[in-house]
Amino acid sequence: MKTEHAPTIRRIDYQPLAWTVQSVDLHFTLDAKATVVRNRMHCERRGAGPLVLMAEGLTRVSLTVDGVEVAETALRETDTGLEIDLGERDTALVEVVTQINPSANTELSGLYHSGGGLYTQCEAEGFRRITCFPDRPDVMARFTVTLEADMAAFPVLLSNGNLVDSGDLDGGRHFAIWEDPFPKPSYLFALVAGDLVVLERTEKTRSGREVLLQVWVEDGNLDRADHAMDSLVHSMRWDEKTFGLELDLDRYMIVAVSDFNMGAMENKGLNIFNAKFVLAKPDTATDVDYEHIESVVAHEYFHNWTGNRVTCQDWFQLTLKEGLTVFRDQQFSADMLAAAGGESARAVKRIEDVRMLRTAQFPEDAGPMAHPIRPDQYQAIDNFYTATVYEKGAEVIRMLHTLLGAEGFRNGMDLYFSYHDGQAVTCDDFVEAMSEANGVDLDQFMRWYSQRGTPRLLAEGRYDAAARQYTLTLTQQRPDGDEALHMPVALGLIGPKGADLPLTLAGETSAGATTRLIELKDTSTTLVFEGIDAEPVPSLLRGFSAPVILELTEDDRRLAFRMAHDSDPFNRWDAAQRFMVRVILAMTADAAKGVLPQVPDAFMTAFGALLHNEKLDPAYRAVALTLPAEAYLLEQMTPADPVALRRALIVLMRSIGERLGDSWLGLDARLSVAGEYRYHPTDAGRRALRNLGQRYLCAAGVAKGVERALARATGEGHMTDRFGALAALVHSPASAEAATALADFERRFAKDALVMDKWFAIQAGAWRWIDSAEPALARIEALMSHPAFSLSNPNKIYALFGAYFRANPAEFHRADGAGYRFWADRIRDLNKRNPQVASRMARVLENWRRLTPAQQALAREQIEALVGEKDLSPDVREVLEKALG
Numbered sequence: 001m002k003t004e005h006a007p008t009i010r011r012i013d014y015q016p017l018a019w020t021v022q023s024v025d026l027h028f029t030l031d032a033k034a035t036v037v038r039n040r041m042h043c044e045r046r047g048a049g050p051l052v053l054m055a056e057g058l059t060r061v062s063l064t065v066d067g068v069e070v071a072e073t074a075l076r077e078t079d080t081g082l083e084i085d086l087g088e089r090d091t092a093l094v095e096v097v098t099q100i101n102p103s104a105n106t107e108l109s110g111l112y113h114s115g116g117g118l119y120t121q122c123e124a125e126g127f128r129r130i131t132c133f134p135d136r137p138d139v140m141a142r143f144t145v146t147l148e149a150d151m152a153a154f155p156v157l158l159s160n161g162n163l164v165d166s167g168d169l170d171g172g173r174h175f176a177i178w179e180d181p182f183p184k185p186s187y188l189f190a191l192v193a194g195d196l197v198v199l200e201r202t203e204k205t206r207s208g209r210e211v212l213l214q215v216w217v218e219d220g221n222l223d224r225a226d227h228a229m230d231s232l233v234h235s236m237r238w239d240e241k242t243f244g245l246e247l248d249l250d251r252y253m254i255v256a257v258s259d260f261n262m263g264a265m266e267n268k269g270l271n272i273f274n275a276k277f278v279l280a281k282p283d284t285a286t287d288v289d290y291e292h293i294e295s296v297v298a299h300e301y302f303h304n305w306t307g308n309r310v311t312c313q314d315w316f317q318l319t320l321k322e323g324l325t326v327f328r329d330q331q332f333s334a335d336m337l338a339a340a341g342g343e344s345a346r347a348v349k350r351i352e353d354v355r356m357l358r359t360a361q362f363p364e365d366a367g368p369m370a371h372p373i374r375p376d377q378y379q380a381i382d383n384f385y386t387a388t389v390y391e392k393g394a395e396v397i398r399m400l401h402t403l404l405g406a407e408g409f410r411n412g413m414d415l416y417f418s419y420h421d422g423q424a425v426t427c428d429d430f431v432e433a434m435s436e437a438n439g440v441d442l443d444q445f446m447r448w449y450s451q452r453g454t455p456r457l458l459a460e461g462r463y464d465a466a467a468r469q470y471t472l473t474l475t476q477q478r479p480d481g482d483e484a485l486h487m488p489v490a491l492g493l494i495g496p497k498g499a500d501l502p503l504t505l506a507g508e509t510s511a512g513a514t515t516r517l518i519e520l521k522d523t524s525t526t527l528v529f530e531g532i533d534a535e536p537v538p539s540l541l542r543g544f545s546a547p548v549i550l551e552l553t554e555d556d557r558r559l560a561f562r563m564a565h566d567s568d569p570f571n572r573w574d575a576a577q578r579f580m581v582r583v584i585l586a587m588t589a590d591a592a593k594g595v596l597p598q599v600p601d602a603f604m605t606a607f608g609a610l611l612h613n614e615k616l617d618p619a620y621r622a623v624a625l626t627l628p629a630e631a632y633l634l635e636q637m638t639p640a641d642p643v644a645l646r647r648a649l650i651v652l653m654r655s656i657g658e659r660l661g662d663s664w665l666g667l668d669a670r671l672s673v674a675g676e677y678r679y680h681p682t683d684a685g686r687r688a689l690r691n692l693g694q695r696y697l698c699a700a701g702v703a704k705g706v707e708r709a710l711a712r713a714t715g716e717g718h719m720t721d722r723f724g725a726l727a728a729l730v731h732s733p734a735s736a737e738a739a740t741a742l743a744d745f746e747r748r749f750a751k752d753a754l755v756m757d758k759w760f761a762i763q764a765g766a767w768r769w770i771d772s773a774e775p776a777l778a779r780i781e782a783l784m785s786h787p788a789f790s791l792s793n794p795n796k797i798y799a800l801f802g803a804y805f806r807a808n809p810a811e812f813h814r815a816d817g818a819g820y821r822f823w824a825d826r827i828r829d830l831n832k833r834n835p836q837v838a839s840r841m842a843r844v845l846e847n848w849r850r851l852t853p854a855q856q857a858l859a860r861e862q863i864e865a866l867v868g869e870k871d872l873s874p875d876v877r878e879v880l881e882k883a884l885g
């Protein structure tokens, strides 16, 4: 664990180091308990000052410069490592030997032991836990790595780049030498040593080079690697076609590991993945898992150019690689979906991305951890792998794409690579390349990088029948009162019959397109549309053209009209969401007062109309008819009252199931997908709508629905059907059937860790349908002793605790405060084992000030008790101190 009080690091303090590393030779004598690392760095002077090396938790065996042991007087130990005075030299060969214990590494940062193998995770600052090094992204070195290990324990030895030699050694040992031809920062270093099997394919790149693609998994999982391999090939093709970017190595490896803090890591040529984003077969993975695997494989692959070839100058620039790479993976998935399932599938992807942004990023941006996509300061960098840096960062890149067009954006990318390939750069460098390539001024646009908080866009329309004019005023409101943003707003006007109107702005001579892109640059902008014969209904921010909160007064009638007619699929969905939010908040207010909530007929009619609209794809109907996430709903309530919200949602779900029961049952039969499982958006859409229907039917206790769900949950079908049915039962009053289905599931998958994660999560997230039913917490406490549960596996923590804290707010925010006490105990324990995971879990209470006064008092008590403890890691401390603020 690092020192207790981490200093604040500031962006403006950036200074290049006096010394850089040209090339590095690493030699690993691998052992689960005592690995020896010999590190030879060829250092070069860049300025005045000592050689700065970072080190954390290392046992140093020796340290020499140009073959001579370093004198005590030339060495200074610092908080982050050591500094060596290299005198007048301009170059130096520095050799340091360290010893580490991978088995004791429970933080999973640096070199660690998992399932009998050895794996590394170096982003952001893990390399310094392996050896002494200037562990910053602006130090780019050429790596040669020799791995030496016992052949029986570690038959496979992998590192970055190309395998240049390998062979046997005495005593049952063997070695492998890897060379990475591309200079890279230390955070992209990786090694893997273990007993793994491989799925291989060779492909030709666009320019005709043959490349070897490999997916390495534990023995027994080879039949689950095909989808990851297919996704990799699709990613390669897409990046060649869309951005002209080719794979630059002869070999590209993906390795699945069971213990991993995050999703996956883009180490050069050797991506290491959380197994859940690699392994899939129809019996064990759902459509959603397949979709996630495809997008995570693509994300890591795309990093090879946006992140690895061009990297970040410092960690404040994280969104330079992450926002851009998320945008690229979103575009890739959208193109893949559209190619197989048409344009409606593309719209569904956009809706899912925005839903995620609103659920995860909006609350972050309105709370104590709010930060610009390029933060100005941090204490623990691991706390800044956030929805803001990733998802809002991707929205900022998307706006550039919208403003410049696909071709302009591509030209900007080309220029960016031509200037910065092989460099560590800043977000300014990226935006400047976009600006120069397109001859546009993006100075004002840069404000997106420095302002935090979600901007609001206030819209007011006025129709003047006599003048046949419609006047629309758009006003930006920024949370900190910052300067106006450069914001693309796509909009249309819908005529009374439901058709889009051609738009003519005052001063224009001929009618333009029905969707116009307006570039807002001022705080307030007034647009006058001419030749409008009847009062139109505005459809604003089409496709969610900017990451803002649109405030527009619309009555129920108008929302229903847009739900039926908006030609923009995103806005049509959004109209349904707005209607749902309004209805649910009103019902919640009643529930809080102890009044039985009622569902308005107008809402049920509009909902039913969408459900029955056979012109809309099932996938689209599934997203349109899914209620907003509880986290998003809580965000709009003052105070947030999760228990009252849950009561309202139960009534609403039950009503939807009861009143539209026959329709759902009919659809259930019509939507069944014949033949063997295939991952395809059309099939997935049908399954999604069917599973949604099951949720409503089971919520209402419709006997036939429950019966079918039980049959599916315990039958011989694939995981998408099985899990959909299980979820419907667990989240319903059918507790006997839920228990049967859970037991069946456990029996089938007891030995399958990834599938058991689903089993843990579904129970942790279970709604308590009737007040007397077992509270989720009691179940979770019991499950902690289940043989498949483990406190050292992050996926288990996220499944059992994460699902409770995040996906089950009504149970977590219990009136007696038991949820918060449980939370504090888990943070205390995790803080010792794995600060990164602990800090992610700690964040679930950061918005405690939004709760009711009684809940606030209970939450505050636990947060304060934790902050008062002295052994808190900097990661957890930063989060909690900010929460108390």
Ligand code: 0A1
Binding pocket: 121, 123, 124, 261, 262, 263, 264, 265, 266, 299, 300, 322, 382, 385, 836
């Ligand atoms: N760069 C990876 C995510 C990642 C970040 C940090 C990690 O450890 C602290 C691990 C992975 C990505 O964006 O996929």
Ligand code: ZN
Binding pocket: 299, 303, 321, 322, 325
């Ligand atoms: Zn990434």
